[in-house]
Amino acid sequence: MSxxxxxxxxxxxxxxxxxxxxxxxxxxxxxxxxxxxxxxxxPRPLDCRNRLHSANQGLHxxxxxxxxxxxRLDHRALHxxxxxxxxxxxx
Amino acid sequence: xxPPLAYQPDRIQALRRLAEHALDELRQLRCDDSEAxxxxxxIRRVQRVLELDxxxxxxxxxxxxxxxxxxxSHRVGLFAIGHTKWLRxxxxxxxxxxxxxxxxxxxxxxxxxxxxxxxxxxxxxxxSSGGLVAFDSIADMVRSDLTFWSTDFPDLCAELSWRVTAxxxxxxxxxAAVGTSPLIAAATRFAAFPTDFTVRALRxxxxxxxxxxxxxxxxxxxxxxxxVANGAGDALDxxxxxxxxxxxxxxxxxxxxxTEALLVAGLHEAVVADPDRLIDGAEVLRTAVxxxxxxxxAGISVGASRGLATTMIGWIDPIAEDVLYENDTQEVLMRDSxxxxxxxxGTYAALKDFFGAVMRDEQAQLTMGTVLxxxxxxxxxxxxxxxxxxSAVQKIAHFGDLLRDAVVExxxxxxxxxxxxxxxxxxxxxxxxxxxxxxxxxTGARAAFKFVAGEIADSALDRFSDVEADTMPSLPxxxxxxxxITLTVLERAIDHPSERVDLGVEGVSDEEWAELAHRIEDxxxxxxxxxxxxxxxxxxxxxxxxxxxxxxxxVHGKSGMETLLETPVCQVIGNPSVPT
Numbered sequence: 001m002s003x004x005x006x007x008x009x010x011x012x013x014x015x016x017x018x019x020x021x022x023x024x025x026x027x028x029x030x031x032x033x034x035x036x037x038x039x040x041x042x043p044r045p046l047d048c049r050n051r052l053h054s055a056n057q058g059l060h061x062x063x064x065x066x067x068x069x070x071x072r073l074d075h076r077a078l079h080x081x082x083x084x085x086x087x088x089x090x091x
Numbered sequence: 092x093x094p095p096l097a098y099q100p101d102r103i104q105a106l107r108r109l110a111e112h113a114l115d116e117l118r119q120l121r122c123d124d125s126e127a128x129x130x131x132x133x134i135r136r137v138q139r140v141l142e143l144d145x146x147x148x149x150x151x152x153x154x155x156x157x158x159x160x161x162x163x164s165h166r167v168g169l170f171a172i173g174h175t176k177w178l179r180x181x182x183x184x185x186x187x188x189x190x191x192x193x194x195x196x197x198x199x200x201x202x203x204x205x206x207x208x209x210x211x212x213x214x215x216x217x218x219s220s221g222g223l224v225a226f227d228s229i230a231d232m233v234r235s236d237l238t239f240w241s242t243d244f245p246d247l248c249a250e251l252s253w254r255v256t257a258x259x260x261x262x263x264x265x266x267a268a269v270g271t272s273p274l275i276a277a278a279t280r281f282a283a284f285p286t287d288f289t290v291r292a293l294r295x296x297x298x299x300x301x302x303x304x305x306x307x308x309x310x311x312x313x314x315x316x317x318x319v320a321n322g323a324g325d326a327l328d329x330x331x332x333x334x335x336x337x338x339x340x341x342x343x344x345x346x347x348x349x350t351e352a353l354l355v356a357g358l359h360e361a362v363v364a365d366p367d368r369l370i371d372g373a374e375v376l377r378t379a380v381x382x383x384x385x386x387x388x389a390g391i392s393v394g395a396s397r398g399l400a401t402t403m404i405g406w407i408d409p410i411a412e413d414v415l416y417e418n419d420t421q422e423v424l425m426r427d428s429x430x431x432x433x434x435x436x437g438t439y440a441a442l443k444d445f446f447g448a449v450m451r452d453e454q455a456q457l458t459m460g461t462v463l464x465x466x467x468x469x470x471x472x473x474x475x476x477x478x479x480x481x482s483a484v485q486k487i488a489h490f491g492d493l494l495r496d497a498v499v500e501x502x503x504x505x506x507x508x509x510x511x512x513x514x515x516x517x518x519x520x521x522x523x524x525x526x527x528x529x530x531x532x533x534t535g536a537r538a539a540f541k542f543v544a545g546e547i548a549d550s551a552l553d554r555f556s557d558v559e560a561d562t563m564p565s566l567p568x569x570x571x572x573x574x575x576i577t578l579t580v581l582e583r584a585i586d587h588p589s590e591r592v593d594l595g596v597e598g599v600s601d602e603e604w605a606e607l608a609h610r611i612e613d614x615x616x617x618x619x620x621x622x623x624x625x626x627x628x629x630x631x632x633x634x635x636x637x638x639x640x641x642x643x644x645x646v647h648g649k650s651g652m653e654t655l656l657e658t659p660v661c662q663v664i665g666n667p668s669v670p671t
Binding site: 012022030037038042046048052056058059061063069070 | 114127
């Protein structure tokens with residue numbers, strides 16, 4: 001049972017790490033470079049850039065949180081695996 | 092009506108394709124794990140920004156007449172900004188009237204319009220019926236139904252903001268023109284300008300020598316309010332300009348509420364938000380101390396007094412580290428919480444002038460009393476069991492001495508003392524410093540302190556206004572500080588049994604502690620008439636307990652404590668009465 005739970009936790013951690021990689025590769029982070037003052041100028045472009053910058057920062061922080069969650073799940077899996085190893089009886 | 096924008100047509104097409112691709116990626120990104128809920132919300136937020144802000148604007152640009160004409164005929168309708176060719180969104184490439192008011196005027200004409208409009212005084216504007224109407228601010232005029240101010244002025248601001256954003260050279264020119272066109276600074280309040288332009292515009296207008304014009308004053312108020320709205324860091328940038336700071340402190344220039352907000356944002360919130368800016372704040376404070384020491388015959392403005400008093404909740408710590416009266420020419424050094432040198436804040440004499448100027452306003456007096464009490468609570472709590480042997484008590488005592496020396500009227504001293512006595516029981520030590528309230532944002536911490544300080548001010552005024560002026564006992568700030576230190580140290584020992592060994596008061600019975608606690612509660616609740624008697628009673632009760640008596644003897648023997656009890660050198664002006 002513990003081993004099954006541990007596998008499940010490791011699978012979830014892998015999926016979270018995949019998500020972090022996908023977030024990292026999003027082209028929306030490169031959009032700002034293409035939307036500078038050499039493309040459009042004025043208060044509304046400035047406003048668009050500011051809003052996207054703020055939203056991108058939130059996404060970046062969420063990515064860090066996802067990686068942290070994955071690490072925690074891996075630790076819990078390791079803990080369960082060690083418990084299973086230490087348990088008496090046939091393995 | 093949205094403000095205009097200019098764009099490079101080929102680059103805007105590429106940007107639209109990139110944005111579409113980015114949006115597709117975001118829509119396909121899925122993860123149903125419960126640990127990914129925040130990430131999913133963040134993804135949706137980015138998606139919404141693109142869907143609601145970017146795509147509609149890009150689509151509108153691409154479907155505009157100018158773009159269609161350009162796409163069909165290649166290079167029609169282009170105009171120059173610097174060395175590159177641009178199209179204007181909604182531009183009049185086909186000879187129709189320009190869709191944006193003032194978009195077809197030259198840079199010179201635009202500045203001329205603003206210069207002419209700036210020759211007004213908000214106290215007397217001619218309305219549509221030919222009568223004179225007074226307004227408090229440009230914002231009120233824009234909100235009114237005045238023909239120019241409610242319609243053309245916002246359009247002028249929008250056009251100015253567009254040109255300033257698009258063309259750095261024009262931005263420099265506009266800043267240089269603030270001297271003759273104060274409304275350039277005011278415009279920053281009524282359209283979206285780059286924040287650094289707003290800072291430069293406010294600095295420029297505050298450096299103007301002629302403040303007679305109502306338009307200059309109203310424009311400075313508007314730009315200052317916008318700087319505060321843009322962020323505390325921008326406010327600190329403005330304060331860092333010596334000439335701008337001189338104008339900000341001077342009475343009668345900026346509106347008092349704007350001055351207060353600017354000082355609190357720049358000198359407190361900016362440092363809480365970014366600790367690296369402590370050194371910039373220290374430089375501003377040093378300049379403020381220097382300027383208040385002899386620069387202003389009529390003192391500083393009410394807003395400056397209130398703003399500076401509020402910021403002391405952060406700056407009392409760096410200043411009080413080194414305050415030790417030896418002579419008036421002694422330089423007082425500021426230190427951060429790690430003991431690092433932040434440079435001198437000024438001489439002892441200059442600091443006396445500074446706090447004397449700050450404490451001319453009653454609200455500032457109440458705030459300073461509250462700050463002193465909060466500082467006492469913070470220092471005693473930080474020192475814990477070390478209070479008996481360390482230098483904590485003398486820091487409070489020396490700062491109390493400084494404030495007492497700074498006061499030139501007995502009534503001022505009594506007001507600050509009333510607040511200090513009232514605030515003691517609130518235990519406000521958590522507010523002191525720049526990082527004390529980690530759970531609150533910079534603005535939140537300031538707002539919370541302001542609320543608490545306001546409550547204390549009301550309570551202090553209520554308690555002390557109940558007493559007849561003729562029978563009002565003297566309430567020296569020095570003695571109140573002395574008593575406050577005594578009460579706070581005793582309270583520390585009562586509330587923290589684990590520190591009693593370090594304080595040397597182990598072995599005192601629970602009954603004895605309970606009696607002291609009861610007496611302290613009575614003192615905190617008492618009005619000024621009963622206060623001295625109750626404190627004497629506490630001292631007598633404490634003296635009967637040898638360990639507590641020895642503790643208080645050590646505390647009272649610290650440097651600066653005896654000085655607190657000396658008769659203050661105050662000028663009694665009129666009948667010393669309670670503040671009302």
